[in-house]
Amino acid sequence: xxxxxxxxxxxxxxxxxxxxxxxxxxxxxxxxxxxxxxxxxxxxxxxxxxxxxxxxxxxxxxxxxxxxxxxxxxxxxxxxxxxxxxxxxxxxxxxxxxxxxxxxxxxxxxxxxxxxxxxxxxxxxxxxxxxxxxxxxxxxxxxxxxxxxxxxxxxxxxxxxxxxxxxxxxxxxxxxxxxxxxxxxxxxxxxxxxxxxxxxxxxxxxxxxxxxxxxxxxxxxxxxxxxxxxxxxxxxxxxxxxxxxxxxxxxxxxxxxxxxxxxxxxxxxxxxxxxxxxxxxxxxxxxxxxxxxxxxxxxxxxxxxxxxxxxxxxxxxxxxxxxxxxxxxxxxxxxxxxxxxxxxxxx
Amino acid sequence: xxxxxxxxxxxxxxxxxxxxxxxxxxxxxxxxxxxxxxxxxxxxxxxxxxxxxxxxxxxxxxxxxxxxxxxxxxxxxxxxxxxxxxxxxxxxxxxxxxxxxxxxxxxxxxxxxxxxxxxxxxxxxxxxxxxxxxxxxxxxxxxxxxxxxxxxxxxxxxxxxxxxxxxxxxxxxxxxxxxxxxxxxxxxxxxxxxxxxxxxxxxxxxxxxxxxxxxxxxxxxxxxxxxxxxxxxxxxxxxxxxxxxxxxxxxxxxxxxxxxxxxxxxxxxxxxxxxxxxxxxxxxxxxxxxxxxxxxxxxxxxxxxxxxxxxxxxxxxxxxxxxxxxxxxxxxxxxxxxxxxxxxxxxxxxxxxxxxxxxxxxxxxxxxxxxxxxxxxxxxxxxxxxxxxxxxxxxxxxxxxxxxxxxxxxxxxxxxxxxxxxxxxxxxxxxxxxxxxxxxxxx
Numbered sequence: 001x002x003x004x005x006x007x008x009x010x011x012x013x014x015x016x017x018x019x020x021x022x023x024x025x026x027x028x029x030x031x032x033x034x035x036x037x038x039x040x041x042x043x044x045x046x047x048x049x050x051x052x053x054x055x056x057x058x059x060x061x062x063x064x065x066x067x068x069x070x071x072x073x074x075x076x077x078x079x080x081x082x083x084x085x086x087x088x089x090x091x092x093x094x095x096x097x098x099x100x101x102x103x104x105x106x107x108x109x110x111x112x113x114x115x116x117x118x119x120x121x122x123x124x125x126x127x128x129x130x131x132x133x134x135x136x137x138x139x140x141x142x143x144x145x146x147x148x149x150x151x152x153x154x155x156x157x158x159x160x161x162x163x164x165x166x167x168x169x170x171x172x173x174x175x176x177x178x179x180x181x182x183x184x185x186x187x188x189x190x191x192x193x194x195x196x197x198x199x200x201x202x203x204x205x206x207x208x209x210x211x212x213x214x215x216x217x218x219x220x221x222x223x224x225x226x227x228x229x230x231x232x233x234x235x236x237x238x239x240x241x242x243x244x245x246x247x248x249x250x251x252x253x254x255x256x257x258x259x260x261x262x263x264x265x266x267x268x269x270x271x272x273x274x275x276x277x278x279x280x281x282x283x284x285x286x287x288x289x290x291x292x293x294x295x296x297x298x299x300x301x302x303x304x305x306x307x308x309x310x311x312x313x314x315x316x317x318x319x320x321x322x323x324x325x326x327x328x329x330x331x332x333x334x335x336x337x338x339x340x341x342x343x344x345x346x347x
Numbered sequence: 348x349x350x351x352x353x354x355x356x357x358x359x360x361x362x363x364x365x366x367x368x369x370x371x372x373x374x375x376x377x378x379x380x381x382x383x384x385x386x387x388x389x390x391x392x393x394x395x396x397x398x399x400x401x402x403x404x405x406x407x408x409x410x411x412x413x414x415x416x417x418x419x420x421x422x423x424x425x426x427x428x429x430x431x432x433x434x435x436x437x438x439x440x441x442x443x444x445x446x447x448x449x450x451x452x453x454x455x456x457x458x459x460x461x462x463x464x465x466x467x468x469x470x471x472x473x474x475x476x477x478x479x480x481x482x483x484x485x486x487x488x489x490x491x492x493x494x495x496x497x498x499x500x501x502x503x504x505x506x507x508x509x510x511x512x513x514x515x516x517x518x519x520x521x522x523x524x525x526x527x528x529x530x531x532x533x534x535x536x537x538x539x540x541x542x543x544x545x546x547x548x549x550x551x552x553x554x555x556x557x558x559x560x561x562x563x564x565x566x567x568x569x570x571x572x573x574x575x576x577x578x579x580x581x582x583x584x585x586x587x588x589x590x591x592x593x594x595x596x597x598x599x600x601x602x603x604x605x606x607x608x609x610x611x612x613x614x615x616x617x618x619x620x621x622x623x624x625x626x627x628x629x630x631x632x633x634x635x636x637x638x639x640x641x642x643x644x645x646x647x648x649x650x651x652x653x654x655x656x657x658x659x660x661x662x663x664x665x666x667x668x669x670x671x672x673x674x675x676x677x678x679x680x681x682x683x684x685x686x687x688x689x690x691x692x693x694x695x696x697x698x699x700x701x702x703x704x705x706x707x708x709x710x711x712x713x714x715x716x717x718x719x720x721x722x723x724x725x726x727x728x729x730x731x732x733x734x735x736x737x738x739x740x741x742x743x744x745x746x747x748x749x750x751x752x753x754x755x756x757x758x759x760x761x762x763x764x765x766x767x768x769x770x771x772x773x774x775x776x777x778x779x780x781x782x783x784x785x786x787x788x789x790x
Contacts, residue, residue, distance in 0.1 A: 026375070026376060027374065027375020027376035028374075028375055028376020028377065028606075028608075028611070029376070162375065164403070210768065211407075211767070211768040211770075212405045212768055215405065215406065240735075241735075243728050243731050243732045243735065244725075244728040244729070244732060248720055248725060248728060251720060251725070252725045252729065257722060257725070260722035261722050261725055261726045261729070263722065264657055264722045264723045264725070264726035264727075265653070265726050265730075267656075267657065267660060267723075268653035268654070268656045268657045268660075268726065268727075268730070269652075269653060269656060270645070270649075270653050282642050282645065284641065285640065285641025285642040286642060286729040286730070286732070286733055287729070288641055289640065289641070289642075289729075289732055289733060289736055290728075290729055290732055292766040293732050295766040295767060296766050296767070299766070299767050321735075321738050321739075321742065323608075323609055323742060323746075
């Protein structure tokens with residue numbers, strides 16, 4: 001059985017697995033990195049995925065260390081096992097011209113519209129219209145099939161706007177309702193909404209184990225649920241390892257243990273343990289770092305509880321000490337696969 | 348090798364009566380709002396009559412300044428030490444309300460109502476990607492015109508890019524002023540002029556195409572809106588220009604806020620170049636969440652080697668059966684020695700946080716509760732933590748040095764990372780303190 005057939009097979013239980021993965025998160029949580037890792041993870045076993053960015057930042061190109069992406073789907077990475085990741089940076093203006101061309105054969109009139117600023121007007125000033133175009137293009141890629149009836153992509157991953165704007169961005173129906181109550185834009189919005197609200201779609205939220213990102217995640221989940229949009233998973237990014245917990249640190253800070261710690265440091269070859277010796281002088285700064293670490297551990301435990309209360313599938317991505325490079329992306333993708341992200345998808 | 352950037356002196360900047368406006372800008376998630384609030388608290392407690400204009404503060408940060416709801420007017424912040432003669436006011440921007448107020452001020456009641464009821468206006472005022480930036484500028488202009496404060500500190504909207512703050516107002520301005528709008532208005536006006544018939548033909552072809560796409564009634568809404576706003580366009584443009592000049596004035600200081608991360612500093616770099624191109628006065632870079640170490644001379648490699656030595660020692664002792672009662676089991680204290688931080692992800696450990704308190708050492712935790720982990724284990728843990736910290740310090744230094752190499756003249760204030768989020772005045776004072784130090788303190 002080919003990967004394609006496997007992907008097309010409908011699961012016997014539950015609904016169809018998500019094929020459109022929308023990745024959101026507070027600014028600074030590593031949304032783009034996580035979206036890219038997901039696209040790689042989902043491209044296992046000869047599958048083909050499309051990674052889409054909609055905010056014109058060229059974040060994908062930077063991450064995959066390739067030239068800025070044009071408005072066209074192109075292959076940017078090969079996943080272990082022969083899968084392929086394609087990428088697309090959607091430019092709203094070009095998307096509108098595309099759309100005009102496809103439905104109205106406007107050709108030259110379209111270019112004239114652009115020249116006098118009408119396209120700019122339509123895409124930047126009427127926000128609902130812009131979002132319909134962006135999400136519309138993504139939904140088209142999700143549904144596209146080739147001549148033989150096979151899906152163009154097994155999964156599509158969208159690097160979406162941040163949590164604060166996501167419900168609005170996806171709820172294009174409401175957004176254009178005030179503007180277009182009928183007509184082609186209205187119909188387009190309806191079609192987009194059908195895909196976005198179906199079980200084919202999952203909106204994932206990226207967070208850090210810090211107060212503000214977790215708060216935004218909780219608020220974002222509530223907003224998405226209220227809008228009837230399917231919430232997928234919470235992805236905890238940049239997770240740091242716990243070396244010492246708060247109890248250990250409290251114990252270490254105990255006055256009469258300091259001498260023992262200094263002695264141990266000295267034994268490890270770090271100078272003298274007596275007052276004024278190198279090992280003894282190290283104790284204070286090391287304990288200070290440990291106290292900060294412990295404070296963080298306690299805080300992270302609280303944040304983890306907040307996330308657990310959402311009762312959503314949760315995945316974790318470790319902090320890459322030297323920043324994210326191409327190798328790091330593959331590691332994160334592998335980690336997601338091991339945690340069962342892609343498996344859940346092929347159910 | 349490390350580039351030494353000049354230090355950005357925050358106190359003289361805040362104390363100088365000639366400093367009238369401070370704009371904090373930068374990409375999302377770098378602590379702009381916290382920086383703006385901390386500067387406000389510090390300025391007020393050093394005797395300035397300051398107002399902080401925030402755009403979208405985190406709930407608890409807003410509460411710390413007594414901002415419980417959006418009401419678009421500055422409120423006095425309680426709990427500020429006013430002994431130096433200063434005070435602090437704060438407000439959250441309500442962009443729709445700001446827009447509505449402009450309309451109400453510049454149109455007669457009937458016309459204002461027509462604009463406010465127009466569906467296109469409602470969409471524009473609530474959602475246009477540049478409206479927030481434009482309204483922040485508008486509000487800044489208003490606050491400055493009231494002349495009630497001698498220092499205005501502005502936090503900029505959480506845009507996808509820091510540059511939006513400078514671009515968006517112009518974009519809205521050029522839209523409202525643009526060719527397209529003129530053409531939408533043209534049919535009504537051009538009818539009066541015979542010579543414009545040609546334009547009219549082009550126009551109807553174009554509106555025809557457009558109404559096909561968006562629907563005729565939308566186009567009609569836009570036309571009605573534009574007609575109603577017509578008299579105000581000049582005003583918009585003029586005010587945008589005035590605010591723009593205000594930003595270029597010598598009393599204004601831009602602070603670019605970033606963290607020592609690659610993406611944030613790349614954005615900061617763009618912004619610095621852009622400010623220079625626009626003749627906007629840059630005071631310097633605020634680098635938040637910088638890590639340091641009180642034991643910086645102990646390198647990552649040496650700390651890891653020492654940690655391994657201790658763990659081996661422990662293993663040997665445990666194997667000899669000495670003092671076994673107070674020790675981890677031998678096989679558990681054996682560490683891989685590949686030099687990596689080989690601690691497992693907390694996921695496995697933190698699944699049931701309730702189980703933790705009795706475990707001294709979290710990794711390799713024994714089934715038996717160990718109340719007093721041996722000093723060797725503790726010391727090894729401390730060393731591993733230090734190694735981790737030194738890796739972070741080194742990475743941050745590399746990113747920061749890259750920025751400094753490109754912008755050697757930009758003064759930098761580094762703010763040492765705090766272990767947790769700030770959400771009270773004391774926290775803001777502490778951030779202000781660290782800002783003023785300009786260099787990370789030991790820890």
